[in-house]
Amino acid sequence: MARYKEAVCRLCRREGIKLFLKGNRCFSEKCGVSRRSYAPGQHGQSRSKLSAYGMQLREKQKGRRIYGIMERQFRNYFRIADKKKGITGENLLQSLERRLDNVVYKLGFAPAMRLARQLVRHNHFNVNNHRVNIPSYIVKKGDVIEVREGSRNLQVIKDSLKDVDKRGVPAWLQIDSSSMKGIVQNLPTRDEINLPLKEELIVELYSK
Secondary structure, X not given: OOOOOOOOHHHHHHHOOOOOOOHHHHHOOOOXXXXXXXXXXXXXXXXXXXXXXXXXXXXXHHHHHHHOOOHHHHHHHHHHHHHOOOOHHHHHHHHHHOEHHHHHHHOOOOOOHHHHHHHHHOOOEEEOOEEOOOOOOEOOOOOEEEEOHXXXXXXXXXXXXXXXXXXXXXXXXXXXXXXXXXXXXXXXOHHHOOOOOOHHHHHHHHOO
16 A cells, blocks of 8 residues: 655645644644744745645645545545535545544544554454454444553553643544543534635545
């Protein structure tokens, strides 16, 4: 499977905002965006004004990078969202938010999305008492996500749960840190998806 292997701080700098790809580092003074708030590369400080297409492309890239998925997979999510009833952009974000790796991250079991995906792949989580190791698994209302019994002593999970109050948990999820268990209370609405994304620009890009 293709994946990005370069420095992830460059991605945040390219988009001009914090994408919180490196966990606690993003909240510290070592954050790449805080230290160098311009795009990477030789001409990073002399970028010209974006065209309409450029703005659409940047929003799409920002969305891909927030959720850590590649172009083909992101486009497939859009195609599915476009076929559903309702607003396509909101359908797209709702599907992405319900990915298991994202839910694990939002519940506070991992400090960053990339680590959440790794933990899922390494069989550290159950969904409704069944082991699930597919990061793209889509959770449903009422699903219970919990750390497996043999993984509850992992230091990375313990440390991440200590910072869950600082990061916050979305209203559509509920976390019980003591039992290392989370519940999907509802499907996320657009108001509950706190992301700096203009999904309508993504829809415009893919609808051309």
